Amino acid sequence: QVQLVESGGGPVKPGGSLTLSCAASGFNLATWTIGWFRQRPGGEREGVACIDGRDASTYYAPSVKGRFSISSDNSKNAVTLQMNGLKPDAPGMYYCAPEPCDQLRVGIVETAFGSWGPGTQVTVSS
Secondary structure: OOEEEEEOOEEEOOOOOEEEEEEEEOOOHHHOEEEEEEEOOOOOEEEEEEEEOOOOOEEEOOOOOOOEEEEEEOOOOEEEEEEOOOOOOOOEEEEEEEOOHHHHHOOOOOOOOOOOOOOEEEEEOO
């Protein structure tokens, strides 16, 4: 069974940092493009970053560029999202999913698996 499971969310203070992990099972992440998505309370899901496992090329949404960093660890079959300088608008559920970076870049939000993982929640408060 192929699946992605997110972890690492939690409370953080404004300006703080958090590292999210996306662990894969049933398939090799190194041959896929994986995106991280955020859904704020009452809002729609949006792509924030993407990485192509084949050449490690990345994309970041303008709102997070310079503060977030996406990377893959093939030895762990996982993708990590390092989030720095978290802003008050950062809270929400964070999901990872396989999606071509070219689609995420233009605002298409979908998963090649047809269903989403459980996500991990990030809260920002002082």
